[in-house]
Amino acid sequence: MDQIVLVSEGEGRAIIVAPREGPLAYAASQLQFYIQQMSGAKLTILAKEENDKDKVEDEDKEKTHIVFRVRKGAANHDGYAIRIEDRQLVVEASEPRGCIYGAYALLEVLGCRFYGPGPLGIIIPRHKTLALPADLKILREPAFANCIPSGGSPEEQVQWGFNFIAVARTPEQEEMAKKLGVKQFRWGHIWPNLISMQYFADGRHPEKMDYGGREDWLPADEFGVRRYNPASYRPWDGGQSLCFSNREAFNWFTDNAVNWVLTECRNADYVSLWPADTRELALCRCPRCRAQYSTSGYTYPTDWYLHVHNEIRRKLNGRGWKGIFGWIAYHGSEAPPVYVKLYEGGRKMDFLYAPRPRGGGQHGPFTNEHPINIRYRQNLDGWIRYLEAQGYEGTKTVFEYYFDLVLLGNLAAGRTFLIPRHDVMQEDIRYYYQRGFDGFFDCNPPSNTWFPDPLSWWLYTRLLWDAGLDIRAAREDFFRNYYGSEAETMRKVREAVEDMMFQEPSQNIIDQLRSLEADCEESLARVRSDETLAKRIEGMRLWVHYCSLCKESEFHEKVTVDKERGKAVEYKIREWLKDNKEFLVSNRFMSEQDLAYLAGPVVERHLRLFDLL
Numbered sequence: 001m002d003q004i005v006l007v008s009e010g011e012g013r014a015i016i017v018a019p020r021e022g023p024l025a026y027a028a029s030q031l032q033f034y035i036q037q038m039s040g041a042k043l044t045i046l047a048k049e050e051n052d053k054d055k056v057e058d059e060d061k062e063k064t065h066i067v068f069r070v071r072k073g074a075a076n077h078d079g080y081a082i083r084i085e086d087r088q089l090v091v092e093a094s095e096p097r098g099c100i101y102g103a104y105a106l107l108e109v110l111g112c113r114f115y116g117p118g119p120l121g122i123i124i125p126r127h128k129t130l131a132l133p134a135d136l137k138i139l140r141e142p143a144f145a146n147c148i149p150s151g152g153s154p155e156e157q158v159q160w161g162f163n164f165i166a167v168a169r170t171p172e173q174e175e176m177a178k179k180l181g182v183k184q185f186r187w188g189h190i191w192p193n194l195i196s197m198q199y200f201a202d203g204r205h206p207e208k209m210d211y212g213g214r215e216d217w218l219p220a221d222e223f224g225v226r227r228y229n230p231a232s233y234r235p236w237d238g239g240q241s242l243c244f245s246n247r248e249a250f251n252w253f254t255d256n257a258v259n260w261v262l263t264e265c266r267n268a269d270y271v272s273l274w275p276a277d278t279r280e281l282a283l284c285r286c287p288r289c290r291a292q293y294s295t296s297g298y299t300y301p302t303d304w305y306l307h308v309h310n311e312i313r314r315k316l317n318g319r320g321w322k323g324i325f326g327w328i329a330y331h332g333s334e335a336p337p338v339y340v341k342l343y344e345g346g347r348k349m350d351f352l353y354a355p356r357p358r359g360g361g362q363h364g365p366f367t368n369e370h371p372i373n374i375r376y377r378q379n380l381d382g383w384i385r386y387l388e389a390q391g392y393e394g395t396k397t398v399f400e401y402y403f404d405l406v407l408l409g410n411l412a413a414g415r416t417f418l419i420p421r422h423d424v425m426q427e428d429i430r431y432y433y434q435r436g437f438d439g440f441f442d443c444n445p446p447s448n449t450w451f452p453d454p455l456s457w458w459l460y461t462r463l464l465w466d467a468g469l470d471i472r473a474a475r476e477d478f479f480r481n482y483y484g485s486e487a488e489t490m491r492k493v494r495e496a497v498e499d500m501m502f503q504e505p506s507q508n509i510i511d512q513l514r515s516l517e518a519d520c521e522e523s524l525a526r527v528r529s530d531e532t533l534a535k536r537i538e539g540m541r542l543w544v545h546y547c548s549l550c551k552e553s554e555f556h557e558k559v560t561v562d563k564e565r566g567k568a569v570e571y572k573i574r575e576w577l578k579d580n581k582e583f584l585v586s587n588r589f590m591s592e593q594d595l596a597y598l599a600g601p602v603v604e605r606h607l608r609l610f611d612l613l
């Protein structure tokens with residue numbers, strides 16, 4: 001026997017064996033669903049408790065059993081192992097959700113692909129007969145134990161290999177988290193809110209904090225005046241700090257944070273509490289606060305931040321909260337602390353590293369000799385020395401900015417979703433993996449964009465599992481499956497755009513970009529009968545057009561320095577996005593919010609650029 005036949009001429013030849021509920025049941029249902037889509041055959045799912053031999057129907061005894069099971073040690077983290085064992089096809093994992101990843105892997109062996117959101121991003125080949133090689137053996141383990149998503153729905157996030165979802169806020173979301181067996185996270189610049197609002201242990205609605213009669217809790221400014229100190233550009237956000245050397249203020253704030261965790265995200269597996277979003281966190285400047293952590297010029301707030309953080313962790317332990325409690329190295333808390341060590345060696349804590357000023361890879365991989373990369377590598381070395389010196393017991397998570405238009409929208413290559421390049425992304429991810437990071441997150445607002453296709457996103461999700469991925473082979477796989485008969489044309493078009501968007505702007509480059517639209521139109525004419533493929537190619541054609549407009553804008557900004565023509569191009573981009581909104585949003589090339597961001601703030605940023613010329 002050199003093949004395991006699952007479906008023969010539309011007839012099911014296999015049975016799926018899994019428990020009735022939970023992640024393994026979901027894995028079974030996904031396998032059943034896509035096999036039916038592929039072949040028309042709906043395989044029976046046998047609930048595990050019924051799987052003793054005498055209850056199996058006689059005709060089923062001859063069929064291959066596809067068994068989903070959990071076995072501790074089957075694979076590292078939530079990886080999975082697939083193999084043939086006594087005529088059974090076994091999909092096993094140490095964590096239940098690993099079986100879901102295993103189900104998708106099995107479907108990939110059968111020819112399916114899960115590149116991005118369906119229907120365009122999912123490939124389902126049609127075959128009346130489905131078979132697997134008899135010597136099938138797969139062991140796959142993620143490079144990062146914690147893969148935290150930024151876009152998509154919970155089911156999609158799991159389909160793409162992530163293992164966290166945003167913390168559940170309704171019973172339905174809680175049910176979904178259980179069904180998928182995923183972990184839950186909550187994070188953000190929550191600290192200011194903990195200064196402005198009071199949270200209660202009994203979970204009642206939070207109230208505005210009144211500092212009347214407690215003025216000595218407020219931080220002192222450089223003139224010694226005690227006042228509430230919100231971040232200047234986001235005054236509605238709440239304060240940046242209190243006078244934390246004041247025992248009462250310190251106790252109140254840390255209790256408040258504990259109450260917040262226990263009422264707002266009690267079921268989260270991971271919470272990360274960040275200070276205000278500002279480069280210069282304003283600490284209390286009273287003599288007592290300054291004396292406690294007298295860092296050079298009293299410029300680094302990280303000591304105070306982690307001092308407070310430790311106390312919240314200690315109190316959360318006292319309240320029996322078992323999740324991971326993380327801090328962020330970002331803006332004001334970028335530099336490692338000088339005095340403060342982590343409570344219990346950082347046990348059940350997470351170091352979240354967000355090198356924001358790098359602007360998400362526009363300066364090439366983190367490993368190169370660009371001054372910003374050198375500076376942040378030194379900074380990271382400082383943090384790792386700090387952690388290792390105390391035998392750090394917590395985890396480390398990367399917070400990257402790939403395809404983040406908040407940071408990259410001012411660049412023609414950035415606003416067209418080409419930063420970072422795929423090889424840069426791999427170089428970074430490999431580096432972080434080698435530095436011992438346990439988790440990865442990509443902050444990419446607007447974060448539900450798969451334009452012109454899900455290639456970049458899919459490669460990113462693959463790299464989180466396999467930092468050594470063969471990018472060239474993966475790209476080939478993508479073009480072949482996603483663009484089918486037009487793979488070669490689309491590959492050439494995409495590669496030409498990827499190259500030209502990074503070249504110096506010129507009329508010649510703009511003309512060349514425009515001419516690629518004709519190639520897309522010829523492709524479109526050839527595939528009219530295949531609606532799905534036509535939509536994918538139309539996505540590429542639209543992107544080529546968008547890229548040529550963005551390059552034209554860059555041309556006026558840097559070469560002609562013609563304000564009026566530049567602004568006219570920007571208005572054209574805005575109109576063009578609005579004209580194509582229906583197609584782009586309904587086919588999930590981008591969400592409505594993302595499109596509004598491209599047509600709004602990104603265009604406005606460029607209009608301002610031209611005004612300043």
Ligand SMILES: [Zn+2]
Pocket residue numbers: 219220242243244245246284285286287288289290
């Ligand atoms: Zn103070």
